[in-house]
Amino acid sequence: MEQKLSTSIKQRLSLSARLQQTVKLLQLSTVELRAAIEKEYMENPVLEMDETSMAEEGGVLSETNADELAAVAEYIDGDEFWQGYADDERRTRFEAAAPMAISLEEELLEQAKFTFSAERELEIATFIIGSLDENGYLTVPIKDIAKVLNASEAEVLDVLRGIQSFEPAGVGARNLKECLRIQAQKLEIYEGIVAALIERHLDDVAESRVKQIAKEEGCSPGDVQSAVDLLRGLNPKPGGTYGGAEASYLVPEVRIQKENGEYIVNWNDNYIPRLHISDVYKKALRNGDAETKDYIRKRMYSAKWLLNNIEQRRETILRVVKEIVKRQRAFLDNGPGSLKPMTMSMVAESLGIHESTVSRAVAGKYAQLPKGVFPLRGFFSSHVLGESEQENASAAQAKSALKEFLDSEDPKRPLSDQKLAELLEARDISISRRTVMKYREQMGYASSVKRKRY
Known part of the structure; x- marks a missing residue:
């Protein structure tokens, strides 16, 4: 080469x-x-x-604010509280403290220390708590925990029942049914139709098959609807509110203010x-x-x-x-x-x-x-335009109108996506039924079948 x-x-x-x-x-x-x-x-x-x-900066204590705080302090604790403090600290920078983000594990371990006095029980509880997922569910089989800890399954189950009594309610459950059952029992509503929904009809509840449930349980659709409302008040992810990222703060880049009928942009x-x-x-x-x-x-x-x-x-x-x-x-x-x-x-x-x-x-x-x-x-x-390009509506306008229609609809006769498209057309917002469905789902509204009330 x-x-x-x-x-x-x-x-x-x-x-x-x-x-x-x-x-x-x-x-x-x-x-x-x-x-x-x-x-x-x-x-x-x-x-x-x-x-x-x-x-x-906003975090600095101004003279006016210092005087106001002095007056409040004097009212609460007398003048002694402020004397000596005001002179040295009037110009101290005060910053908002970020809220503490405690993890689910830390919360449960703290409760376990007060619940389990025996060292062996606390050891099992610590292992179980460490095995919970981010939603508070136990995903490790009982027999595996027993094998690892060289304990009987009865011992593990006994400790698990103790953990299931902790807050947040429903933590330590092994599946959704058990999670809802624990919460319903704590609220003393685990009876009648509510119990039937948890034990036999969770899939039907998810699909809003109210009439089918009423027929199988021998009750009215209205009674089923009331029980479903109670059920939906429970938390399927009891551990989901714990931990997470540190609190973040939104700091506006600019201020838009109206002065003498005109909007003024000021830099922050x-x-x-x-x-x-x-x-x-x-x-x-x-x-x-x-x-x-x-x-x-x-x-x-x-x-x-x-x-x-x-x-x-x-x-x-x-x-x-x-x-x-x-x-x-x-x-x-x-x-x-x-x-x-x-x-x-x-x-x-x-x-x-x-x-x-x-x-x-x-x-x-x-x-x-x-x-x-x-x-x-x-x-x-973006524009929401049909092939004729005669419309001049934005997606935000379409969603705003949809929200108005959905919030004011008759719950016993909810509006279908096709009907919503027709109502939008009457406002010169021409979008397809498929687009209506997309916007409705983005805004968190269920289908007309699932929105129907009895």
Whole structure:
């Protein structure tokens, strides 16, 4: 094989490190941006944090709030409570503590310590609790637990019955039927039709076969319906509310307020630390030796890029939000039912930027509206158009109308998907029955058969 050298020219698009930082900062949420700024502040010595900006944050106790707290404290405990404390702590930063996320295992082990006095029972209980899944069900067979612990199945069952008396009710069950039975017994409703539903008709309940259950149990559909309502009040996943990720906080990127009949977009500066370049290092850049100057120059160059990119992020988001407000005035005035069809490409074209820039500008970000916090992505919705393209409704409008129809329907004569499509047509929202079904399921509404009441 002959080997030879050759040259070729290729074009390749690559992003510089600075441009990569610009893109990355734009797509960060407010909380993520704060973390990134604090990390850069700790790593780059030429950056200083503006103390006045931190003092303006919502977590800082203002003079007015301090006075109000002093008055409350004096009312509750007398003046001694506040004296000495106010002088030193008036400017202390108060931060909300995240709620503790206790796991199901920790909760049950705590109860087991008070329930089982014998060491052997506590050992078995600890093993059983450790074998529960995230929903609180025991998925390991009793005989396997007995074999591992060198205990009898009767011993394991006796401890399991103790665990099944713990809170949350239904924990330690081996299947759905046992889980519901435990909860019903605790509520003293495990009798009559409720017991029959749990023991023989769970599949029928899931499919809303009310008439069939009534026929087999020799009672009226209304009695079955009442029992089903009780059954649906039980929790099929008793362990599902424990543990999980730490509590997260939504910090609005912008505030949209109505002033003199017009909506004004204001930047939320309170949560983001303000940085500036240290005067000490500016002087050292003039007076230091060559090696020191070179180090400071590099760090200062990095700091300037960061500050510029933060400001560019701010300007881009403000431009995008102002364009959103301009297009969605009806939504801000009247609510979700008035949300107009708007895509990111429409906003990008108006602003003369790329669609991906709009996507990054709204990703994971929220706006404080007069009626609450709202995700910026929520302002965007696709068109719901038929082949004639005569309609100009958004998916949000269709869902809003569907919710209105479903919430006001006669429960004894629920509306079918076809009927809902006809009602939407009367409002000039033309979508197919299949699309109605998709939206209905997305909103958590069951089919007309399952919604029917007796």
